[in-house]
Structures are given as C-alpha cells and as structure tokens.
Amino acid sequence: MATRVLVVDDSGFIRRRIAQILNVEPGLEVIGMASNGQEAVSKTAKLHPDVITMDVEMPVMDGITAVKEIMLRTPCPILMFSSSTKAGAKSTLDALEAGAVDFLPKELDQIDHNREKAESLLRLRVKEIGRKGGRQRAKEPVLVKNLSKPETKKSPIQSRHVSNLHPQLLVIAASTGGPVAIQKVLTELPANFPLPVLLVQHMPANFTPSFAERLDRLCNIDVKEAEEGDRLKPGVAFLAPGGKQMVLKKVGSQVSVEIRDSYESENYQPCVDTTLESVAKLLPGKVLTVVLTGMGADGREGSRQLKKDGSTIWAQDEQSCTVYGMPKAVADAGLVDNVVGLADIGKALVQLNG
C-alpha cells in the first residue's frame, strides 16, 4: 500500500512540483495539499496521512506552530522543507524541537547537484519517514516523552561500569532525529565536563553553523563548528561542518582537528565512519563513542575499528530513537557495550571518570 503524503506549502507552484516529484514513485501517493499551517492541521486530522512535508514560512499559521499542533492532536511524521538561509536553519531546528522528524533543504540542488538524484533522494526520505515504524515513533515527541519518565528501564547503565571507563575523548554520532537528541544529551553536561567532545551529525552545510550556535547557547559546555587546527579541549564540543569531513591529525605531540573535503567513497558529509576511523588511529582504546538515532549504518565500520583497540561503544535504545537505524547497525554487529535510553545518556556521561 502506498505511503500517503500531505504536501504543505504556501506556494502553489512548489506544492505542485513536490507532488509531481513524489507521485513518480508508485509507493508514494500525494493525498492532499495545504497552503498554510492551519489547513495542514485540519487536513491532517481529516485525512490521516502517513507523512507530511511541511514548509516553514506560511501565512495564517507557520510551519513550526503547525508541527506543534499536529504533534499534539494527531501526531504524524513530519518532514520539514527548509530554506537553507540562516533564518531557515534556525526555524528548522525549532521545528525539530517541536517534533518534526527530519528535514531536507528546499533547494533541490542542496540535496544533490544532480537533479534526478536529488528528486529520488527526496522520494526515498519521504518514504522512509512515512513507514509504519516511523509513525509510531513520532507519536510522542522525543523530548516530552523522556522528560516525563523518570528512569527508563531498558538497559540501565551500571554506575560502577561507567566509573571504570576513562576515555580521553567522547564522540557522539547521529543522523535523523539527531539534532534534538544531541541537544538533549549535551545540555545535561556540566561546564566542567572533563572530556573533549566531537559531534558528527548528518546535516547540510548551511545548517551546521546554526546548529552549533544553538547548542552553544543552550549548553553549559562550549560548542562550536569545527575548524581546521582546532585543538581538543575538555569541556569543548566540535561539530563537524556539513558538507565536509572532520578527522583528527597529529602534529608533533598535539592532536588537532582537520577539516577536509569529501572523497567519492564517503556517502555522507560529514561521515561518522571517517571521523571514527581517524580517531581509532590516533587514540586507540581511549574513546567513548555514543551512536544516537539515525537512518542508515554510518558509524558501524568506524566502531568496528574502535572496538579492536578496546574503545567503548554505546548505542541509543530503539524505544527512544526517532529512527532506529545507526544504533541498530552497530548493535546487530555486536559492537555495542551498552544500550542506553536517551534520557539516561547525559547522566551516564556525567558519571564517567569517577
């Protein structure tokens, strides 16, 4: 049965284009369109789509408010179509926080330079988000759910186990649903968090600066978009810039960050495996990697390398994941030391190093 899509955008032109692109795929069917947030809310309630594509800037009711309303009344996976402007990036992050599952840049050539490839990526993303599993997960926005439950009992991390760990570096990797998850985790860390942190989030180039700014604002620790030459520092998190790759390099005895362009073989920009593999080379056995929610399997091979030298891998649990892809990949490969609910990760990290 085809995935049923509701297309929301105040531009008739864009609505028709998106519908045209989506309808190519037999597994997708555009069942309705809305030209503002209010219409989106009412049509969602009426038509019960499997997935909604949502614009941000609309009259009467904007996209973010619509996301909130929809998640409150008739929750549904929502894919934001965001403009890659600075304003757009901020709105996107707000939308994700409001409960949208994922986002794609509105400008097709930001998705991929090849128009046809961009269009099929779009179809793929919509389809994946609209899958049954996705819908269930979207029922309750991650944040709300985890705050209300005091202690999730999936796999509680034993504090004794944690305090035995003495990593020198923390790496957090994420994809779909990552922005919100990372925000949740990092905001729980104190300013004097003893480890340097590397963040690898699948995100387009125009969005990572805003994301870093936002995290920096909200977190006690410092967060910035990684730059060439940055030195690892405790209590500072470096976010891999979208469109590039972040690796570690050693200059003399100093370990610092290198930012480089992508190779053909690297499927994501930034690619988690790339970062992890470079980390494995320079800091064998000394890394704690946390693999959070996300589609695909990026991070598995890097984790494999890390495991060889005795580093630790945690994976987010299925229940709290927006999309249980990346964590599943590492878990299924037997590489995970601990499966943790999103609500517990922050706490566990604080307990590290005694």
Add this chain to the structure above:
Amino acid sequence: MSIDLDDEILQDFLVEAGEIVELLGEQLVELEQSPEDYDLLNAIFRGFHTVKGGAGFLAIDPLVNLCHAAEDVFDVLRKGERKVNSSLMDVILQVVDIVNDMMALVRSGEMPEAADEELIRTIRTYAKPESEDEKEGAIEAEEEKATATTTTQASSEDPVEKDFEAMLAAAQAEDNVSKPVAESDDITEDEFEDLLDTLHGKGGAPKGEKKSETSVVKEPASGDITEDEFEDLLDQMHGKGKFGSATPTPTPVSEDESESKPASKIKEKAPKVEPEVSKPVKEPVPAVNKKAPAEKKAATPPPAETSIRVDTQRLDDIMNMVGELVLVRNRLERLKAQIDNENVSEAIANLDVVTADLQFAVMKTRMQPIKKVFGRFPRVIRDMARAMKKEINLELVGEETDLDKNLVEALADPLVHLVRNSADHGIEMPDDREAAGKPRVGRVILTASQEGDHIELTIEDDGKGMNADFLRTKVIEKGLMEAEAAARLSDKECYNLIFMPGFSTKDVISDVSGRGVGMDVVKTRISQMNGIVEVDSIEGKGSRIIIKVPLTLAIMPTLMVGMEGQFFAFPLASVVEILDLDLDKTNTIDGREVVIVRDQALPLVHLKRWLVNGFYQGDEPVKGHVVVVAIGSQHIGFVVDQLVGQEEVVIKPLGAKLEEVKGLAGATITGDGKIALILDVPGLMKSYAA
C-alpha cells in the same frame, strides 16, 4: 538551465511569481505608511521567499540571489532588528524593479543576468541588525560628489545616468517621462545648460545603453523656462529610455546609516542644478488610502488550483462567435415583426434573453478588475512625490470595477500619463499650497465605475487648476487656432485644448518617437477604444479628467441612420440628443454653418455631403434630423435623412484594403442584412472638417 517557454512548469512559476511581485509593489508602498506593521513585513518577507523558492527550483540563479538578499532584509525587519526608513525603501523598491525586469526577460525566454554586485552588497548591509551598522565602513564610495560639473562618460559608474534610470524605472518602465529631481519648478538658463551638458556627457552618450536624443532645443524665449518646456526637453533626452533589464544599473546608496539622515539619496546625486547646498530635506510622504474595500494586508493566498490557463486568443474567438450570434439575433428580431406567429415570437424573445446572457458572460470571462492597472499608481505617485518634493496623497476608488482585458491593457499607459500629469502639473509644492490656504498634502483621486454600458474613469486633483486664458493665448501662439475662434471658446473648451495635437510639444525638429506621450496621444488612444476624454478645471481649486470607454470593444450600441439608402451607425455613447430642426435658420460663423439651439451655437455637418457618393454638393434641406454628437466637450450636429433606430451591433473590422478610409471605425451587418458603416466621429471631424 535554459529557459524553455513551452515548459508548463515555467509558465506555472511565471503566473504565480508574477502575481506575487505585483502585490509586492503595492505592499511596499503601503509599508512606507505603516513601517511597523508586522503582518505586512511578514507578508513581504514571504513574497520574496516564495519567488526565491520557485526561481530556485528552476535554477534561475540571478533571481534567486536577488530575492534571497531582499528576503534577508525583511527577516531582520520583521524581527525588529532594524527599522524601515526611506533609503531602505528606495533600495528595496529598486530590487522590485529589477525583479520585474528579470521576470520580463524570463517571460521572453531569456535568462536574466545577475544583479549588480554593488547593489547586492548594499542590500546585504540592510540585512544586518541596525546595531551592527557602525561596524561597517562606508560601503559605497562617496559618489555623491557627482555634481553637474563632472561628467562621467561611458562607464556604468555614471551616477547621473543611474539616477535617471532609477527614477525612470520607478516611474514604470513602459513609457513615462520622468523628471529628474528639480529643486524648483523654474530653472534658469544656465542651470538648464548645465543640465544638458551633464546629461549628454558633453557630447557622449554613456555606454550606448540609452539612446539619448541630441536634442536641438530652441533657446527659451525668456530667461526662465516653464515647466512644460523643461519637461519636454527631458522627454527628448530620455528618449527611448527602455530600461533594458539586461544590465540593470542600480543606484548605489551610500551607507550613512549611522548619520541618521533621512535625506533623499537620489536627490543628492542628481545633477546639482543649484550649487551644492545641504538642505534639511523634508521627505514628502505620499500616503495611499484605498477607499475600496481593503484587502487583508497579509499576502493573499496563492492562486487556487481551480483555474485553468486559457489563451486570450481563444476568448477572442469565442467573443467573435458570440458577435455573430448577436447579428443573427438582430435579424430574427426584425423578422419577428413580419412573421406573425406567436410561437416564433416567443422563441425569438427567448433567444434574445439567452443571447444577451451569453454575451455578458463571455464578456465577463475577459474582464479583469481595474485594480491591475491601479496597482501601479501608488508607486508612481510615491516616487514622483519624493523626487519633486511634493506631498501627495493618492486615493483609489472603485478598484474592483471590471473591464475587458484589452481595455485594461490599453488604458494602462494613458492613465499613468494622466496621473503623472496631475501630480506633476496639477499639485503644487507644499509651500505654495499652504500659502494658498490649502492643506500641504495634495490629493489625487483616481476613480473607476461602471455606468451602464461604459466605464467611467476620473482623475481628480485639488491642485492649481488651469487658466483658460493662458491656454487660449497658447493655442493662438502656436497657430493652432485663429484669435477670433479662440476668443469664442468657453472656459471648458479652453481646458480641453490640451488634447489638441501639437499643443503640448514644443519641439520643431525631432519627434518624441517611441515614447508616445503627450495629451493628444492619450486622447487618440482613448478614441481608438471608442472612448472619450475630457477635462474640466477650476483655477486654484483643481482639475478633473474624465474618461469614458465602452465596456467592450466588440459589441456596441449604436444609433442607426440612413441616407440615400445607405446606412451608418453612430456610437450611441457619443450621441447626446436628436433634434428635428428648421434648417433654413442657419448662420455661418467662421465659415462654418451653425444653428442656434437653446441660445447656443451648434456647428452643423451635412453628413450626406461627406459620405454619400454624388451628394457632395447638396441643396440645403429645409428640415432635417440632426444627431447631436459630443466630442469631448464640443457638440456637433450631424444632419441625416433618416433615423432608423437604436441597434446593438457587432463591430467588424473594415479589412486591410479599407484601412485608409478615414472616419470609419468598422462595419456591421444590420438587422435586415444590409451593411452599415460605423462612424468614428473624431476621425470624421479630423478628416473632413475644414
């Protein structure tokens, strides 16, 4: 990506984006009046955002970049991080003009070029919060040094040219004379010479972008030049300023935000006609009041998907067919009388009703609200008022009035010219108004209404009005009328002299070809629509121009007359009355025959002599039917033999072979199957009247 006009997707974009951009123009002018209106700022933001999005989809990068820059400005504005001011508005209005130009290019299948880098940079400075302004150095060089003395030739940095271009672009690219910033209405000879020098770059036309006329201007008779003469001069010099959107050259705006000068930047850069004096410039604030039911200020929803695109040619064809149907119905009407059959009569009566409905319905498909044309005026007035340092309030009434699409398009230029005229010649400078006991802010009221089978448009101002004697003198001066005839003109007739060909232009040698402005051209255009235009005025109080055009061009009610078995049709709209007169009591004044009716002299024309073969010299009829026709404010009586009656006819063009024949607007088939020629009365008068 190239522009493929056949591409439905492209057309889809053009329709939607076109409407948004049109609306943006209006919204921006509104914004100047309510600069803090959050909803308006948001709507404008979304406007640029949406056009950007669509353009991005089609990879029309220049348009994307420009809209992106504008969008960023409005994001900052709507967040309250910056306030709207006039310089910002000027820049944004420029952006809209360039967006319009780019879209025009796209519509013709061309990819536009990127907007000027400098302009983008300028826009970007406005896209930062105000608090960051000091950090920016003066982005633009101090080009305000451009005075009348320095002429920069053949470089796109010519600020003078750019000013004029910007002004002209602002005053609507199509036609339009724009005035440069004149410090005062009167200019001395020297300043005038300087001006000429500057604009002509001492012999060189800049970059060949515009073809300036090497105007040969007569030395003004007196030391002072009047407004009209100055304007005409500029008409010529700006010649065919068709501001090719290919390389828009924007006006660089100096970034002196930190020195809060509300000064009009355009003013400063115009050729200094007076020595540079920093005046505290009071910004004229044109207000736009829409009396018509105000639409919600927030952007209207995008075009519903319940409409389809139809080629206007198809509608024209349908209109033609309906026309044929009307003619057949007319025939049946006539035959009805002959066939004394109740059923047939009833059927024909039915047909009559249905045909009328169909006619009306088809007419409506081609109708558009005049709002489409009215929409530009706030901007035109705003720019003019700013440039001329006048304060003008534009009121629009009856925007929703529908008229035929052809008419809307045909009226656009004349209306703009007339409105410009009111603002320019009618409304006085604020100080003068105050001295005359009037409010500083002048009013220009543009009204549209449907009056039965025609549309009435009025442009009214409360300016200084016209002086009948001054006009009288002028018409004699120009040799357009004999002194005696002029002396006999009523005041109203004097006012309407402005429509006389040759009245307004001064130039001897060169023609303002390509521009086609001038009151006489306005009148011609309106006559071509079977409409009439006239003006009335009260000196000191104001003027009013009234235009009447028929609702539709294709089907027209007429008065059918006959002479010697031939039939002619008068457009009923221009028929004032029909008289039966004793024609032996005629007088001759100025070589023309007149008859006295109600103490007024009515010029007579024996139509038979003009139009019917073999009757060019006729005996004076003793009694006759006289059809009194109004041409402007003049009445003329046409003597005809037979009055047939009123009939609604379908205007058929005469065809190429008969195009040369003057005085005829077309032909039609009468109800009894004969051919009747439809008269074009102004044309008749022009050709046949001595």
